[in-house]
Amino acid sequence: MHPFDYYKPKDFDEAFAMLTQPGKKVIPLAGSTDIIPMVRDERWLPDAVVDIKGLPGLRDIKLVDSGPLCCAGQTAQCLYIGAAARMNEIAHSELVQQYASVLAQAAQEVGHEQVRNRATLGGNMGTASPAGDTLSALLVLEADVLVKGKDEERCIPALKFFLGPRKTALQPGEIILGVQVPPLPEGTLGRYLRISRRKGADLAIVGLSVMAIPAEGGYQWRIGLGAVAPTPIRVPEAETILATGHDEATVEKAIQATLAAARPIDDIRATAAYRREMVVQLTRRALQDIIAQIP
Amino acid sequence: MLHEITLNVNGELHIVPVKSHHTLLTVLREQLGITSPKRGCENGECGACTVLYDGKPVNSCMVLAVEAEGHVIETVESLAKNGELHPLQKSFIEHNAVQCGFCTPGMLMSAKGLLAENPHPTEEEIKHALAGNLCRCTGYVRIIDAIKDVADHS
Ligand SMILES: Cc1cc2nc3c(=O)[nH]c(=O)nc-3n(C[C@H](O)[C@H](O)[C@H](O)COP(=O)(O)OP(=O)(O)OC[C@H]3O[C@@H](n4cnc5c(N)ncnc54)[C@H](O)[C@@H]3O)c2cc1C
Ligand code: FES
Ligand code: FES
Numbered sequence: 001m002h003p004f005d006y007y008k009p010k011d012f013d014e015a016f017a018m019l020t021q022p023g024k025k026v027i028p029l030a031g032s033t034d035i036i037p038m039v040r041d042e043r044w045l046p047d048a049v050v051d052i053k054g055l056p057g058l059r060d061i062k063l064v065d066s067g068p069l070c071c072a073g074q075t076a077q078c079l080y081i082g083a084a085a086r087m088n089e090i091a092h093s094e095l096v097q098q099y100a101s102v103l104a105q106a107a108q109e110v111g112h113e114q115v116r117n118r119a120t121l122g123g124n125m126g127t128a129s130p131a132g133d134t135l136s137a138l139l140v141l142e143a144d145v146l147v148k149g150k151d152e153e154r155c156i157p158a159l160k161f162f163l164g165p166r167k168t169a170l171q172p173g174e175i176i177l178g179v180q181v182p183p184l185p186e187g188t189l190g191r192y193l194r195i196s197r198r199k200g201a202d203l204a205i206v207g208l209s210v211m212a213i214p215a216e217g218g219y220q221w222r223i224g225l226g227a228v229a230p231t232p233i234r235v236p237e238a239e240t241i242l243a244t245g246h247d248e249a250t251v252e253k254a255i256q257a258t259l260a261a262a263r264p265i266d267d268i269r270a271t272a273a274y275r276r277e278m279v280v281q282l283t284r285r286a287l288q289d290i291i292a293q294i295p
Numbered sequence: 296m297l298h299e300i301t302l303n304v305n306g307e308l309h310i311v312p313v314k315s316h317h318t319l320l321t322v323l324r325e326q327l328g329i330t331s332p333k334r335g336c337e338n339g340e341c342g343a344c345t346v347l348y349d350g351k352p353v354n355s356c357m358v359l360a361v362e363a364e365g366h367v368i369e370t371v372e373s374l375a376k377n378g379e380l381h382p383l384q385k386s387f388i389e390h391n392a393v394q395c396g397f398c399t400p401g402m403l404m405s406a407k408g409l410l411a412e413n414p415h416p417t418e419e420e421i422k423h424a425l426a427g428n429l430c431r432c433t434g435y436v437r438i439i440d441a442i443k444d445v446a447d448h449s
Contacts, residue, residue: 113426
């Protein structure tokens with residue numbers, strides 16, 4: 001494997017000093033489940049990695065009050081998930097299951113047991129693969145991403161965080177501290193579904209996050225898709241259709257609108273045509289699952 | 296970059312110089328001579344290199360050795376006590392759950408991690424826990440039976 005240096009900072013100041021060494025390519029390291037394969041295949045060639053997962057607060061999963069940056073203006077508490085929380089910690093967390101069920105389900109679908117014991121949320125977001133399982137879940141939760149650089153912290157809505165394959169809104173030297181999920185009304189329903197070649201060690205062919213949020217006697221719907229466009233996407237057309245009701249004919253229209261929003265490509269995992277077919281199947285299945293739970 | 300670290304493997308402390316970019320799998324096999332973790336895919340996909348890391352199964356090919364300092368690592372070498380095989384090992388033998396044996400150390404460590412967390416798993420839970428462990432020989436049925444047997448009789 002291509003050699004690189006490894007640093008373990010004792011605090012944020014040290015971390016940012018290491019991450020911003022002039023003339024060197026230095027990247028944060030969390031669970032290393034993307035970094036090791038990528039460096040071995042010589043697709044990423046860092047001079048050094050900075051192990052950020054021991055920094056204060058990075059593994060917390062807790063409720064927090066509204067802040068000046070993220071979760072601003074909320075009257076109820078937000079769910080904070082540290083960037084270095086592992087997929088298994090997220091999937092098994094009662095707080096995440098209660099406040100962000102769709103994300104707990106997505107984390108449970110990542111890789112297999114050994115990967116989920118290492119892979120982190122921040123790493124999934126940092127890699128920003130269009131197929132990353134947690135990304136469409138963050139979009140439908142309308143989570144905020146709290147990031148920190150040498151000089152300041154800022155808050156980026158998840159909807160503006162993913163810019164392209166492996167491209168995020170992070171500036172050089174910035175790291176993700178965590179995400180904050182705004183409070184949702186009681187009775188909110190969420191479902192994450194995906195199709196993959198091997199259940200256990202492969203990325204999604206299509207990933208789908210759906211939420212139904214009680215609103216004025218009906219439901220407001222959110223739909224997010226992964227692996228069918230350069231970034232995870234929301235499908236506002238289908239969401240608007242479902243806001244009028246969820247009888248069979250309306251659901252079919254919403255499925256067609258979701259299909260129309262998908263712009264998949266052929267790759268080693270599946271053809272574009274197969275992906276389109278799976279968008280239809282998954283959307284139908286997820287909507288039916290949620291509708292069956294509506295009281 | 297070279298780091299002088301102390302690794303806690305199977306209850307023994309080893310002081311070893313490790314390179315930043317070397318994986319735990321490489322250091323276990325090539326520097327400590329602990330060869331039960333197998334080098335299969337080196338891509339996180341086959342599970343042959345599975346070890347317990349603070350009690351939880353991880354792929355040792357997906358961990359940098361340098362960051363394992365301060366953590367507790369267990370491999371198959373720790374299973375037998377005073378010459379007596381671990382119940383999982385005995386059950387694998389009784390159920391003929393081994394053919395070439397290449398996957399077996401990883402299977403055993405995944406199974407140990409599962410039973411520590413969930414002593415009486417269902418068959419579905421066993422399959423789920425082994426989803427990251429490939430076996431090209433046995434067809435899995437005997438492996439699942441062997442684990443189920445231990446779970447049912449503990
Ligand atoms: C066998 C196998 C199966 C997999 N299956 C899946 C799957 O089903 N679904 C899926 O989505 N992924 C899957 N993956 C990919 C990978 O496990 C995930 O993307 C994982 O979440 C990456 O997290 P990590 O902590 O290991 O990241 P790392 O490898 O440590 O880092 C990944 C990237 O994110 C950056 N980064 C890490 N933390 C931060 C931070 N806090 N701030 C800024 N940047 C950061 C790093 O610099 C790097 O660029 C799989 C990988 C393997 C090996
Ligand atoms: S060698 Fe580590 S998972 Fe295959
Ligand atoms: S016994 Fe040969 S790979 Fe499992």
